[in-house]
Amino acid sequence: MIARGFSLLEIMLVLVLVALMLSLGFPLWQHQMRRMHVGEARLALLYNARFLESRLTERQQYAWGDQAWPKLPISHTSHYQISFSSNIEYRSGRYRLKAIALDPANSVYLLMDQDGWIVECNRNWLSREICTEGRE
Numbered sequence: 001m002i003a004r005g006f007s008l009l010e011i012m013l014v015l016v017l018v019a020l021m022l023s024l025g026f027p028l029w030q031h032q033m034r035r036m037h038v039g040e041a042r043l044a045l046l047y048n049a050r051f052l053e054s055r056l057t058e059r060q061q062y063a064w065g066d067q068a069w070p071k072l073p074i075s076h077t078s079h080y081q082i083s084f085s086s087n088i089e090y091r092s093g094r095y096r097l098k099a100i101a102l103d104p105a106n107s108v109y110l111l112m113d114q115d116g117w118i119v120e121c122n123r124n125w126l127s128r129e130i131c132t133e134g135r136e
Contacts, residue, residue, distance in 0.1 A: 038108060038120065041080040041099040045112040048072045048082060048097055052114075062095065069095075079103060085111060 051073050055062050062070055069084050076082060077099075085098030099110040107123040111131075121131040 034106065034108070037077070037079040037101075037106075038110065040077045041082070041110055042118055044074040044077050044080070044082055045097050045099055045110060045118060046116075047074055049112060049114070049116065052095060072097075076102075079106070080110075 052062055052070070055070060072082060074082060079102055080099040081102055082097060082099045085096045095114050097112045099112075101108055109121050111119045111121065117133065119131050119133050121129050123129055
């Protein structure tokens with residue numbers, strides 16, 4: 001009589017191969033998802049910068065009268081909160097935007113100045129900031 005089905009050894013081998021593929025693939029997938037979220041935040045920063053530059057062109061300042069900063073058109077994405085990062089004088093023609101991750105486990109944040117420089121910073125396990133510059 002011929003036995004039908006799989007032996008215990010075959011099932012265990014398939015499970016080990018699936019676990020191995022998942023252990024290699026899942027971190028790559030997580031990294032790609034984080035890069036996608038950072039890209040979404042970069043796009044929102046650029047859109048807000050365009051908005052601010054159009055205000056500066058129209059009014060020669062960023063504010064309405066004595067209001068410090070205008071309301072940003074995109075104040076958050078699905079994974080980042082976007083705001084002004086410092087108290088730079090709004091009438092000086094300078095600003096800095098900051099995109100902070102909403103997930104506390106994600107330590108990546110972005111800074112963008114009025115010249116279009118976007119700096120990606122990451123806080124490591126020693127609470128040191130590591131920043132990489134890039135022009136978008």
